[in-house]
Amino acid sequence: xxxxxxxxxxxxxxxxxxxxxxxxxxxxxxxxxxxxxxxxxxxxxxxxxxxxxxxxxxxxxxxxxxxxxxxxxxxxxxxxxxxxxxxxxxxxxxxxxxxxxxxxxxxxxxxxxxxxxxxxxxxxxxxxxxxxxxxxxxxxxxxxxxxxxxxxxxxxxxxxxxxxxxxxxxxxxxxxxxxxxxxxxxxxxxxxxxxxxxxx
Amino acid sequence: xxxxxxxxxxxxxxxxxxxxxxxxxxxxxxxxxxxxxxxxxxxxxxxxxxxxxxxxxxxxxxxxxxxxxxxxxxxxxxxxxxxxxxxxxxxxxxxxxxxxxxxxxxxxxxxxxxxxxxxxxxxxxxxxxxxxxxxxxxxxxxxxxxxxxxxxxxxxxxxxxxxxxxxxxxxxxxxxxxxxxxxxxxxxxxxxxxxxxxxxxxxxxxxxxxxxxxxxxxxxxxxxxxxxxxxxxxxxxxxxxxxxxxxxxxxxxxxxxxxxxxxxxxxxxxxxxxxxxxxxxxxxxxxxxxxxxxxxxxxxxxxxxxxxxxxxxxxxxxxxxxxxxxxxxxxxxxxxxxxxxxxxxxxxxxxxxxxxxxxxxxxxxxxxxxxxxxxxxxxxxxxxxxxxxxxxxxxxxxxxxxxxxxxxxxxxxxxxxxxxxxxxxxxxxxxxxxxxxxxxxxxxxxxxxxxxxxxxxxxxxxxxxxxxxxxxxxxxxxxxxxxxxxxxxxxxxxxxxxxxxxxxxxxxxxxxxxxxxxxxxxxxxxxxxxxxxxxxxxxxxxxxxxxxxxxxxxxxxxxxxxxxxxxxxxxxxxxxxxxxxxxxxxxxxxxxxxxxxxxxxxxxxxxxxxxxxxxxxxxxxxxxxxxxxxxxxxxxxxxxx
Numbered sequence: 001x002x003x004x005x006x007x008x009x010x011x012x013x014x015x016x017x018x019x020x021x022x023x024x025x026x027x028x029x030x031x032x033x034x035x036x037x038x039x040x041x042x043x044x045x046x047x048x049x050x051x052x053x054x055x056x057x058x059x060x061x062x063x064x065x066x067x068x069x070x071x072x073x074x075x076x077x078x079x080x081x082x083x084x085x086x087x088x089x090x091x092x093x094x095x096x097x098x099x100x101x102x103x104x105x106x107x108x109x110x111x112x113x114x115x116x117x118x119x120x121x122x123x124x125x126x127x128x129x130x131x132x133x134x135x136x137x138x139x140x141x142x143x144x145x146x147x148x149x150x151x152x153x154x155x156x157x158x159x160x161x162x163x164x165x166x167x168x169x170x171x172x173x174x175x176x177x178x179x180x181x182x183x184x185x186x187x188x189x190x191x192x193x194x195x196x197x198x199x200x
Numbered sequence: 201x202x203x204x205x206x207x208x209x210x211x212x213x214x215x216x217x218x219x220x221x222x223x224x225x226x227x228x229x230x231x232x233x234x235x236x237x238x239x240x241x242x243x244x245x246x247x248x249x250x251x252x253x254x255x256x257x258x259x260x261x262x263x264x265x266x267x268x269x270x271x272x273x274x275x276x277x278x279x280x281x282x283x284x285x286x287x288x289x290x291x292x293x294x295x296x297x298x299x300x301x302x303x304x305x306x307x308x309x310x311x312x313x314x315x316x317x318x319x320x321x322x323x324x325x326x327x328x329x330x331x332x333x334x335x336x337x338x339x340x341x342x343x344x345x346x347x348x349x350x351x352x353x354x355x356x357x358x359x360x361x362x363x364x365x366x367x368x369x370x371x372x373x374x375x376x377x378x379x380x381x382x383x384x385x386x387x388x389x390x391x392x393x394x395x396x397x398x399x400x401x402x403x404x405x406x407x408x409x410x411x412x413x414x415x416x417x418x419x420x421x422x423x424x425x426x427x428x429x430x431x432x433x434x435x436x437x438x439x440x441x442x443x444x445x446x447x448x449x450x451x452x453x454x455x456x457x458x459x460x461x462x463x464x465x466x467x468x469x470x471x472x473x474x475x476x477x478x479x480x481x482x483x484x485x486x487x488x489x490x491x492x493x494x495x496x497x498x499x500x501x502x503x504x505x506x507x508x509x510x511x512x513x514x515x516x517x518x519x520x521x522x523x524x525x526x527x528x529x530x531x532x533x534x535x536x537x538x539x540x541x542x543x544x545x546x547x548x549x550x551x552x553x554x555x556x557x558x559x560x561x562x563x564x565x566x567x568x569x570x571x572x573x574x575x576x577x578x579x580x581x582x583x584x585x586x587x588x589x590x591x592x593x594x595x596x597x598x599x600x601x602x603x604x605x606x607x608x609x610x611x612x613x614x615x616x617x618x619x620x621x622x623x624x625x626x627x628x629x630x631x632x633x634x635x636x637x638x639x640x641x642x643x644x645x646x647x648x649x650x651x652x653x654x655x656x657x658x659x660x661x662x663x664x665x666x667x668x669x670x671x672x673x674x675x676x677x678x679x680x681x682x683x684x685x686x687x688x689x690x691x692x693x694x695x696x697x698x699x700x701x702x703x704x705x706x707x708x709x710x711x712x713x714x715x716x717x718x719x720x721x722x723x724x725x726x727x728x729x730x731x732x733x734x735x736x737x738x739x740x741x742x743x744x745x746x747x748x749x750x751x752x753x754x755x756x757x758x759x760x761x762x763x764x765x766x767x768x769x770x771x772x773x774x775x776x777x778x779x780x781x782x783x784x785x786x787x788x789x790x791x792x793x794x795x796x797x798x799x800x801x802x803x804x805x806x807x808x809x810x811x812x813x814x815x816x817x818x819x820x821x822x823x824x825x826x827x828x829x830x831x832x833x834x835x836x837x838x839x840x841x
C-alpha cells in the first residue's frame with residue numbers, strides 16, 4: 001500500500017481535530033498504521049488549526065513539504081493557505097464557508113477573492129463544496145465534517161470502505177444523529193463525484 | 201461530570217463493546233490496541249505501572265494527562281489532585297512516594313522551573329516507592345513563552361532521563377521509568393515534547409499493575425531531612441547512584457541500534473527520531489540509527505561502539521546540542537577519531553522543532569545529496585488569523601472598560617503588565633494591553649518594579665488560577681513595599697486556556713466533587729489591600745466605576761472581574777435549553793464601526809456590502825455589545841427563541 005498524507009485545515013472550533021480522530025480511528029480499525037498531529041492550547045482560540053494525518057509506513061505526524069495527497073479544508077481562506085505545503089498534484093476539498101479573521105474586520109487586511117486566486121494561481125484538483133448548506137439539508141448543522149469526509153472518501157485515496165465510516169459514525173455519535181450523519185456523508189460523496197465529472 | 205467540555209475521543213480499534221462504553225473507560229481495559237494521544241497513553245502507562253498518587257498543575261503540552269486522569273482516577277483507585285502550582289505538586293508526590301505509594305507528577309517545561317527548588321533536592325533525598333516527574337517540552341513554542349530544553353535538568357540534578365518518541369513508547373517507557381526509579385531509589389525525569397504528547401498513534405496495552413494509594417511513612421531523618429549535614433552525605437550517595445545508572449543506561453533495551461551497517465550513522469532521540477526515520481525514507485537512504493530512549497546518563501559504551509563502527513556520525517536532536525556534547529565527550533575520552541556532525545559545527549539548527557524537511561536539509565548539507573521537490577504553487581499572500589478571545593469572553597469586556605477609563609482619565613502612557621492565560625490575548629489589536637509578560641505571576645511582580653522605576657500608571661492583569669499559582673507573593677510584595685498599582689484579577693471561574701481545569705477558587709476538585717472554595721477577595725483583603733471591589737465585567741458601567749476609583753487610589757488597589765468563562769457559559773445555556781442571540785438593526789446602525797474596531801468580538805463582522813452583522817452561529821448572547829457603552833445608537837438587539 002502507498003502511504004497517504006492528509007492535511008485537515010480550518011479554524012479553531014470547527015471540529016477539525018475530531019474529524020481527524022474519526023478518520024484515524026476508521027483506518028486504525030482496519031489494522032493499518034496511522035499517526036496524527038493535534039493542536040491544543042493557545043492556538044485553538046479562533047486561530048488556524050492544522051491536523052496532519054498520515055497512513056502507512058510513517059513515523060512522525062508532520063507531512064513533508066509537497067507530499068500532501070489530500071487537503072480537507074473546513075474554511076475557504078485556510079484551504080488556500082494550506083497550499084503552501086502542497087504540490088500541484090495535491091487534491092483539494094474546500095468547504096466554501098468563509099470565517100472572517102478579526103484582522104480583516106478591523107480593516108488591517110482584506111479577505112481575498114477565492115475564485116480569483118484559484119484562477120490566477122491555476123489551482124487544479126480543487127473541489128468547492130457548500131458543506132454548511134448540505135448539513136442544513138440533513139437537519140443536523142453539526143454534520144459539516146461528515147459532508148467533507150464523504151467528499152474525501154470519494155477521492156478513493158483512503159484505504160477504507162463506506163461501511164467502515166458508517167461504523168465509525170455509530171461509535172462516535174449519539175444514536176439520534178446517526179441517520180443525519182450518514183446522510184451528510186453520502187451527499188458529500190455524491191457532490192464530489194458530480195463536481196469532478198462536471199470538470200472532466 | 202457535566203462540567204467537562206471536551207467530548208470523548210478515544211475509541212478502541214476492535215469494536216467489541218465500544219459503542220456502549222464510556223470513551224475514557226477504554227484506558228481501564230485489560231488488553232487491546234487503541235488509537236491514543238501520547239498523553240492518553242501516559243495515563244495508561246500509569247495504570248500499568250501501578251501509580252497510586254498523581255498531582256499536577258495544568259500546562260500545554262501536558263494538560264490532557266490530567267484531563268483524562270480526572271475522569272478515570274477514581275475508578276482506577278488512583279488519588280489525583282490539581283495542585284496550586286508545580287512545586288506543590290512535586291512536594292506532594294515526593295511525600296507520597298516516600299510513604300511507599302508509586303507517584304507521578306506532570307507539568308509543562310516551564311512548570312519545572314517553578315518546581316525546580318524541590319526537584320533539585322528530591323534527587324538528593326531519593327525515594328522509597330517509584331517517583332516519576334514528567335516535563336512536557338514545547339519546541340517551536342506552540343503554547344509557551346520559551347522553548348527551554350529540559351533535558352539539562354536531568355544532568356543538573358543527576359536524575360535519570362527517559363525520552364519517548366511516540367504514544368506506544370510513552371506508555372512503555374513510563375512503566376520502565378517506575379522500574380528504574382524503584383531499582384535505584386531515585387526519582388526519574390520523563391521528558392516528552394509537544395509532538396510526542398500530542399501525537400496520536402496506535403498503542404498496544406500491557407498488563408495492568410497493582411494500584412496502591414495508601415502507604416506508611418517510615419521515618420528516615422538522614423535521607424528525607426535535608427539539613428546541611430544530611431545533604432552532605434546524600435550527595436556522596438547521589439554520585440554513587442549516578443555511576444550505577446551509567447551501566448543501567450548502557451544495558452537498557454530502550455537504547456538500541458537500527459540498521460544493517462552503513463558508513464554513516466545517526467544518533468537521535470525523542471520526536472527527532474520520527475523526523476529522521478521519515479527523512480531517510482523520503483531520501484531513499486539506508487543509514488544506521490542509534491535510537492536513544494535513556495538519555496541521562498548516556499550509554500557511553502553503546503555510543504563509543506557506534507562511533508567506532510561508523511566513519512561519520514550525525515547527531516540529530518531538537519533544541520540544544522545536549523546529546524552532541526556528550527557524544528563528543530565520549531569520542532574524546534575513548535580516543536575515537538570518527539567525524540561527528542551536529543549543531544556545534546553549524547550543520548544543524550539550534551531552534552524550533554524538527555520535521556522531515558529540516559532533517560533532510562541537515563543530511564543533504566552533510567552528505568551532499570540533492571533533494572527533489574515536487575512542483576509547488578507560487579506564494580499566495582493571505583491575511584493572518586491570530587488566535588482571539590472567544591465571543592462572549594468576559595476578558596474582552598474588562599479590557600474594553602479598562603481602555604475607556606484609561607482614555608477618560610487621560611492616563612499618561614500607562615503600562616499594562618499581563619500574565620499567562622487566555623487574557624494574554626489582550627496583546628492583540630485593538631486592546632493591545634499586554635506590555636510585559638515573562639512567566640506565571642510576572643504581572644504583579646513586575647508592577648512593583650514599573651511603579652517604582654517610572655512615573656507611569658501601572659494596571660496589571662492576572663487570571664484566577666494564575667493568581668493562586670504565583671500571584672500572591674507578588675501582591676504581598678506590592679502592598680508591603682507600598683507600590684502604586686492597580687491589579688485586575690480576571691476571575692473566569694476556571695483554568696480556561698489549558699482546557700478548563702478546576703483551581704482553588706472553585707467549589708469542586710479534580711473529580712468534580714465538592715471542595716472548599718478559596719475566596720480571592722478574602723485573600724486580597726487579608727493581605728491588607730484597602731481598595732478591593734468585585735465586579736461583573738459584563739456590567740461595563742460598574743466595572744468602569746471600579747477601575748476609575750482604583751486608578752485614583754494610592755497604594756495597591758485590586759479589582760476582581762468575576763464572570764464565568766464564555767465557553768462554560770455556552771455549555772450551561774445549552775444544558776438549560778436557553779438560546780439568546782443578538783442582531784444588528786440595520787435601520788438604526790450608523791456604521792460608526794465602534795463595535796467592530798474597538799470592541800472587536802469575532803461574532804461581529806462587516807459583510808461584503810459594508811453592513812455590520814452578527815454571525816448567529818458565533819454569537820453567544822452575552823449582550824455586552826448591545827449596551828450603550830459599545831453601541832451608542834441602540835442598534836444591537838436581543839433575539840430569543
